[in-house]
Amino acid sequence: MNKKNVCFTAQLLLIGMIAFAQQENSKPIPKQKITFSDISSGISIHKLDEVIVSDSKFEIPKEKASKVIVKITAEDLEKKAGQSLATVLNSVVGLEINGNQSGAGKNLGVYIRGGRNRQTLILIDGIPVTDASGINLEFDLRLIPIEQVESIEIMKGASSTLYGTGAATGVITITLKKASRKLIEANAYFNMGTQMTANKVRYTPQDFNQGFSANGHHKSVRYFASINSTETKGISEAKGLNFEDDRFSRVNSLVKFGVQANSNLNLDFSGNYDKIKNNFDGTFDNFSNPDTPENVSNIEQFRFGFSPKYKYSKGEFVLNSSINTIRRNYSTFDSWSNSVGKSDYSSRTISIDAYNKYTFSKKFFAVLGTQFQFLDMEAQSQYEAISSKLAQFNTKDAYFTAVYNFDSGLNINTGARYNTHSVYKNHFVFNVNSSYSFQNSPLKLLASYSTAYITPSLYQLYSPYGNLDLTPEENSTIEAGFEINAFKKRINFNTVAFYREEKNSIGFYTNPDTFASNYINIQGRNNVKGVESMVSFLVFKALKLDANYAYTFAKAPLNSLIPKHKINFSADYQASKRTYFSMNYLYVHNRNSSFFDGGTYKLITSILDSYQVVNATAKYDLIPNKMSVFGTVSNLFNKDFEENIGYSTRGRNFKLGIAFHF
Numbered sequence: 001m002n003k004k005n006v007c008f009t010a011q012l013l014l015i016g017m018i019a020f021a022q023q024e025n026s027k028p029i030p031k032q033k034i035t036f037s038d039i040s041s042g043i044s045i046h047k048l049d050e051v052i053v054s055d056s057k058f059e060i061p062k063e064k065a066s067k068v069i070v071k072i073t074a075e076d077l078e079k080k081a082g083q084s085l086a087t088v089l090n091s092v093v094g095l096e097i098n099g100n101q102s103g104a105g106k107n108l109g110v111y112i113r114g115g116r117n118r119q120t121l122i123l124i125d126g127i128p129v130t131d132a133s134g135i136n137l138e139f140d141l142r143l144i145p146i147e148q149v150e151s152i153e154i155m156k157g158a159s160s161t162l163y164g165t166g167a168a169t170g171v172i173t174i175t176l177k178k179a180s181r182k183l184i185e186a187n188a189y190f191n192m193g194t195q196m197t198a199n200k201v202r203y204t205p206q207d208f209n210q211g212f213s214a215n216g217h218h219k220s221v222r223y224f225a226s227i228n229s230t231e232t233k234g235i236s237e238a239k240g241l242n243f244e245d246d247r248f249s250r251v252n253s254l255v256k257f258g259v260q261a262n263s264n265l266n267l268d269f270s271g272n273y274d275k276i277k278n279n280f281d282g283t284f285d286n287f288s289n290p291d292t293p294e295n296v297s298n299i300e301q302f303r304f305g306f307s308p309k310y311k312y313s314k315g316e317f318v319l320n321s322s323i324n325t326i327r328r329n330y331s332t333f334d335s336w337s338n339s340v341g342k343s344d345y346s347s348r349t350i351s352i353d354a355y356n357k358y359t360f361s362k363k364f365f366a367v368l369g370t371q372f373q374f375l376d377m378e379a380q381s382q383y384e385a386i387s388s389k390l391a392q393f394n395t396k397d398a399y400f401t402a403v404y405n406f407d408s409g410l411n412i413n414t415g416a417r418y419n420t421h422s423v424y425k426n427h428f429v430f431n432v433n434s435s436y437s438f439q440n441s442p443l444k445l446l447a448s449y450s451t452a453y454i455t456p457s458l459y460q461l462y463s464p465y466g467n468l469d470l471t472p473e474e475n476s477t478i479e480a481g482f483e484i485n486a487f488k489k490r491i492n493f494n495t496v497a498f499y500r501e502e503k504n505s506i507g508f509y510t511n512p513d514t515f516a517s518n519y520i521n522i523q524g525r526n527n528v529k530g531v532e533s534m535v536s537f538l539v540f541k542a543l544k545l546d547a548n549y550a551y552t553f554a555k556a557p558l559n560s561l562i563p564k565h566k567i568n569f570s571a572d573y574q575a576s577k578r579t580y581f582s583m584n585y586l587y588v589h590n591r592n593s594s595f596f597d598g599g600t601y602k603l604i605t606s607i608l609d610s611y612q613v614v615n616a617t618a619k620y621d622l623i624p625n626k627m628s629v630f631g632t633v634s635n636l637f638n639k640d641f642e643e644n645i646g647y648s649t650r651g652r653n654f655k656l657g658i659a660f661h662f
Contacts, residue, residue, distance in 0.1 A: 054155040054173055055433065056403050056413060057162060057367050058357060064405050066413040066433035066448060068483060068494050068534075072152040079572065079580060081619060082191060082632035082655045085146040089172070091568045091584065092154050093548035094532045097141075098561050101613070101641075101649045103195075103235040104207070104248035105278035105297075108141050112156055113500055114528035114554040114562050115169030118454055119475065121159070123173045125270065127305055127322045128163065132347035133377035137166065137457040143274045143301055145228045145252045147189065147211050150177045156532075157498065158452035158477040161415040161431040164371055164397055168452040168475035169500065176270075178256055179215040179222035186214045191657025193632075195234025198640035198651030206234030206245075207655065220260040228252040237280050239648040244293075248278040265310050272303040294333040294340045301326045315358040315365075324349045343381035347458075348388075350374040355399075366402040367415075371395075377458045384464050391462035395455065396420045401431075409437040419453065423461060424471050427453050442486040446496065451476045460506055460519040467519045475502045490538040501527045528554040542574040556592070561644070563610075565589035578621040586613045593645050604645075611641035629658050 050062045052069045062069065070092050080088055086100035086108055098109035110120045117138035122129050129139045152174050159167035188211070195206035211228035230250040236243040251274070258268045276299040305322040327346040334341050355369025376392035379385065401415030416430040431450035438444070454473040461468055481496030503525045510517040530552040537545045547569045554562055567587040574580050587610070594605040614637055619630040631654070638652040 052153060054153045054171060055159075055162075056365075056401060057355065058365055058403065060403070063437060063444070063485075064411050064435070066411055066435045066446060067155060067157065067479075068446065068481065068496055068532075070154040070534075072154075074150050077146065077149060077151070079582065079619065080146075080617070081630040081659075082193070082617060082657060083146065083615075085141060085144055085149065088146065089141075089152070089154075091548075091570070091586070093534050093568070094156055094530070094550045094552070095154060095170075096561075096563065096566065096588075098643060099647075101635075101643050102647050103237050103246060103650070104142075104230070104232040105237060105246055105280060106644075106647060109561060110138075110141065110172075111562055112154075112170035113477075113498060113530060114552050114558055115500075118166065118457075119168035119170075119473075119502075121163050121165075121167040121171045123163070123171060124303075125176055125305065126173070126307070126320045127351055127353070128166070128373075129303070129324060130166070130349055130375075131326045131328075132349050132375040132458055133326065133328065133345040133379060134347075135457060135459045137375075137455065140276075140299065142250070142276060143252075143299065144174065145209075145211070145230065145250065147209075147228050148176055148213075148226050148252060148254050150175045157448065157479055158429075158431070158450040158475050158500070160419075160429045160452035161399060161417045161450065162367075162401055164373070164399075164417065164419070165395065165453060165455040165472070168454055168473070168502070169477075176254060176256070177213070177215075177224060177226065179217050179224045179258065181217050183218055184214070184216040186212070186662040187660065188212045188662075189657060189659040191630075191655055193655030194653045195232060196651050196653055197235060197239075197648050198635070198638050200235075200651070202234065203654075207232045207653075209657075215256075222256075222258045222260075224254070224256040226252075226254045235648050235650065237647060239642070239646055246279040249276070251275045264312060265308065268305075268307040268309075270303075270305040270307075272301065274301040274303075275299065292333045294331055296331045297328065298330075299326065299328050314360075315356065317356045318354070320351075320353040322349075322351050324351075341382050343379070343383075345377065345379050346388075347375070347377040363405045363407075364403070366400065368400045369398075371397045371399070375458060377462075379459075379463070386459075386462055391458045393422045393455075393458065393461070395422070409439055411435045411437070419472075421455065421472075423468060424456070427472055429453055442484050444483045444485075445480075446482065447480040449476070449478045454506075456506060456519070465508070465518045470506060470519060471504055471521055473502060473504050473506055473521075475500060477501075492536045493534070495531065495533040497529075497531045499527065499529045501525055526555070526558050528552065528558055544572045546570045546572075559592050561591050561593055561608075563589040563591050578624060580617075580619040582617045584615045586615075587611075606645060608642050608645070611639060612637075613639060625661060627658070627660050629656070631656050 050071060051059045052062050052065055052071060053059055054069050055065055055067050086097045089095055090097040090100045094113050096111040099106040110117045112120050118136035122139045130137045131139060154172055156170040159171050163171055190210040192205040193207040194203055196202055208231045213226035215224035232248045233245045235245060237246045253273045255271045260266055278297055280295050303322060303324045307320050310317045325348050329344040332341045352372045355367050357367050359365040374394045376388040378388045397417055397419045399417035403413045405411050413433040419427040429451040433448035436445045452475040456470040460466060460470060477498055477500045479496050479498040483494035485492050504521045506519055507522040509520045532550045534548040539545060550566045552562055552564060569585040572582045589610045591608045593608050613635050615634045616636060617632045619628060621628045633654050635650060635652050641649055643649050
């Protein structure tokens, strides 16, 4: 990092420190108690005005947001008992979680508006998470059990101004559970279910999930501790072959500890340990190798976070920091050599995001910050050896965003970020988001233009196929739409049209003469366009209907596994204070899919047929606020379909569960 960048970053931090230091002796603004409810996410009955954070890092009313943000609240998640995190996310308009209908061990593809995993940024408690040893710097959502999640926000569109690299098509912000206001509180749960394909009926339980958490608050100290375990078998990853059932096991532990040092300063510590072990069938080359117990993968993640916050009369200074290590190892039987191949990958990610939120007035507020990230990795296999002494880089970013809410109903959100990378040249991104709420009218108009970038991964830079001349992928998104809240917010309807363009995409190239291969920046531009609509209707206090539709048009190579049309519909009925029913319908249109055939050494492309799935849930409080039971049936009509070529999908399955609250 050169001297100019050091000074620039230091100045930003100094400005933030001075801003709150001048207010050190001021009394903090009392925090307003807010109950979240999101008419667009599909479950909650309205209580108080909803507050969102994603598009500005401030808690602002949804009516003043410049984008359509989908919020999945704690109440929503409670009513989705028995569903995985992937299944919950898959119901969000414009978001496709490929693999959520397959066996538990199937890796997940996160596609927002036609983008890929690498173009979606995952935040956990405000901190970006990634596997630095992965080819595309993506994060494995299978590591997170939904039982440890408090709420989720999904913001679509290029968002690198606030969140940096990877936020090209959207940001998924996951907030984990935290301490209650009681002295001590505990929760325990257990559920079990079947694991069957449409053609293999077996009603014995094959899926077990259980967990326990304890939390509390005493004076200035608060704590939260949780452990979760999952054991699943019953489905072979490969479809239509006489392979044995593949096992999937997961253990998750989470600890949070907080101290209110004084009326202004708050300190939060967190620690996670997550482990996944699963069997898989054959190789990735269309399952060309035989099934064997030797095919095993293991993933371990350690994450530690420290987040102090200092509040003062005009704002807040926040430091979100974390260190995250992930280790992956694979044992794969190779039929050509009749031996077991071993591969081991490990990575470390250090992230520090320091920013100052300042409120100039009720209409005008701003964020000024700087972010540092350090990544390194190691790899060892029969094909490659990568040392962490070589495979490392860091980024140092300075950014700001400002929001102004005019009396006329116009809301402007604008900002910029300057990215400095230790390998490639510097990069600049910006955004201009706006909305206009008509006075005495339920109509709000939205329009925005934003840009983003994606850092080349360590593997793409330093592997045997690496290329140090790679530059970041660039993305830009323009969107416009409207939102209507009518009849005292009983009806919410919104529609957004978008156009996304990407250039300098990173691809893999093989020289036809020398057969030498390496990663390159692909010349030219690719684009995706589409329309997303959501409607929510609170028919009466006990019955709520939700539907969303996404049209996504992308040409090759961006159209793989992206449905052109997708529909979600849900009906939620609170029959009594203790009894709840829900039904969900999913339609996914035809998708293009491809795989590498290990026999012919060719890329085979085909079209996967559309499919429909209906799920239902019933929940009953045996003892209000103390004990509840639930039952679910997924794929009610036992449809046989393909999410991915050659992979199994779940047929009709049942799950029963019980939860205790102490």
